[in-house]
Each structure stands twice: as structure tokens, then as C-alpha cells.
Amino acid sequence: MYPVMLHLCSKPIVVIGGGAVAERKVVGLLDGGATAITLVSPEITDTLRELVREGIVVWQQKQYEKNDLEGAFLIIAATDCASVNTEVLQGKAPNQLVNIADNPGQSDFQVPAVYRNGDLSIAISTGGASPMLAKKIKRDIAHLFDEEYNEFIKFLSMARQRILAEISDPGKKRVLLREVMSDRFLSSGSRAELFEELLRRR
The missing domain is CATH 3.40.50.720 (NAD(P)-binding Rossmann-like Domain)
Structure with a gap:
């Protein structure tokens, strides 16, 4: 498959x-x-x-x-x-x-069974062996990736566009793209401010 x-x-x-x-x-x-x-x-x-x-x-x-x-x-x-x-x-x-x-x-x-939350889509397949298991996994995933992840994905989309547009050095781009994926940004209530600070320190 x-x-x-x-x-x-x-x-x-x-x-x-x-x-x-x-x-x-x-x-x-x-x-x-x-x-x-x-x-x-x-x-x-x-x-x-x-x-x-x-x-x-x-x-x-x-x-x-x-x-x-x-x-x-x-x-x-x-x-x-x-x-x-x-x-x-x-x-x-x-x-x-x-x-x-x-x-x-x-x-x-x-x-497949599909879990959707905004722009986040996760497909689950058992190769046709057990659709019921796929649905169970879908329910389990819903507890792991809640609304917070939907907001995080929106932030990542914005951050990626800014980094690609404003940073010319490929190495720095990779570093910044990895940094915005960190738990520090995922759990932060002020991602935008952290991101602006990160860009200033580039």
C-alpha cells in the first residue's frame, strides 16, 4: 500500500x-x-x-x-x-x-479512518484487516491531538512562510524551522512574541 x-x-x-x-x-x-x-x-x-x-x-x-x-x-x-x-x-x-x-x-x-482537526489530518489503516481497530485508534488519537494542535499548525504555517521569505541562508532556515517545532513553542501561550524574538536573534 x-x-x-x-x-x-x-x-x-x-x-x-x-x-x-x-x-x-x-x-x-x-x-x-x-x-x-x-x-x-x-x-x-x-x-x-x-x-x-x-x-x-x-x-x-x-x-x-x-x-x-x-x-x-x-x-x-x-x-x-x-x-x-x-x-x-x-x-x-x-x-x-x-x-x-x-x-x-x-x-x-x-x-482509511481519518481524524480531522482543522488542518491536521491523520489517516489510520489496518490494510482492511480490522476497520473496528482503525476506528478505535482514531478515538485514541483524538485525545492526543486536541484543539491546541490545530492552533499550533496555524502558527507553524505562518512561521514557515516568514522563515522561507526572510531568511536566505539554507542552514539558518533549517535551524529555525526545527526550533519552531519544539515543545517550547507548542506549549507557549505567546508563540507570536517568541517567534519575533527568535527572528531577531537569527
Whole structure:
């Protein structure tokens, strides 16, 4: 497995199915920044209907056909019919990535459990062996990386931009980038002042 973080904005995504599993997949895609999701299913859940009504996703109220996959970047087969999911897998083009919700072993990619806190995203996967364990680890991580880390990441983003823009010496850049990552900055209630002091001493 090769873990990646995908930019999904404007990428065409097709989800085959409209039940609870499809709903979870769609919500996860939206959380990940997807903006061009098409649902293909005769029926969908109330939550998915609301997303359709709000114009967040597009719904094709029909049975799956092979041409439904044309142009898709990602495809998720999340029906309760194994034969339909297999048809989706067989109908994809070589350059398309397919996830079969009930068969991770045949999928091109697996969807990990994801802990999100602002700009912090941590993906957890057990290679399909135990989704329940992945969810448990996600809960454990939530206690370790609380809101303080979200604020710290915002600070690090600002600090990195300043260092790259204002410091020309590569060695000094590395030293400063390591310094702002220290526990001193993580636990400080006055990071901005500490950072300005650090730059003055560069």
C-alpha cells in the first residue's frame, strides 16, 4: 500500500449505491474536499436526498450502467449487491481508481479512518484487516491531538512562510524551522512574541 492525500476539489467522483454505506462514503468525500460527486442509485437515504436538494451532490436516479463511469477520477461501489459491485470493478477504465466497499482486497484503494482537526489530518489503516481497530485508534488519537494542535499548525504555517521569505541562508532556515517545532513553542501561550524574538536573534 502507498498512502497518499488526494486533492479532490473539482475531480469527478462517482458513487454507485444510495444506502447507509454510500452515505458514509459521500460524507467522507465531502470532508476531504470533494466538490463533484455523482450518485447513481434508484433510491438514496434521507441524508443523501438533503445533499442533493442543497446542490452539494448530483443524483442519477437509475440502475447502474457501465457508461456511468465515464470520465470519473474516483469510483466507489457501495451497493448491497455483490454482482453490481463486481460489474463496477470490471467496467472501470485502466486509469480509474475503484473502491469496492465490501471487498477491499479487490479495490484499487482503501479508505482509511481519518481524524480531522482543522488542518491536521491523520489517516489510520489496518490494510482492511480490522476497520473496528482503525476506528478505535482514531478515538485514541483524538485525545492526543486536541484543539491546541490545530492552533499550533496555524502558527507553524505562518512561521514557515516568514522563515522561507526572510531568511536566505539554507542552514539558518533549517535551524529555525526545527526550533519552531519544539515543545517550547507548542506549549507557549505567546508563540507570536517568541517567534519575533527568535527572528531577531537569527
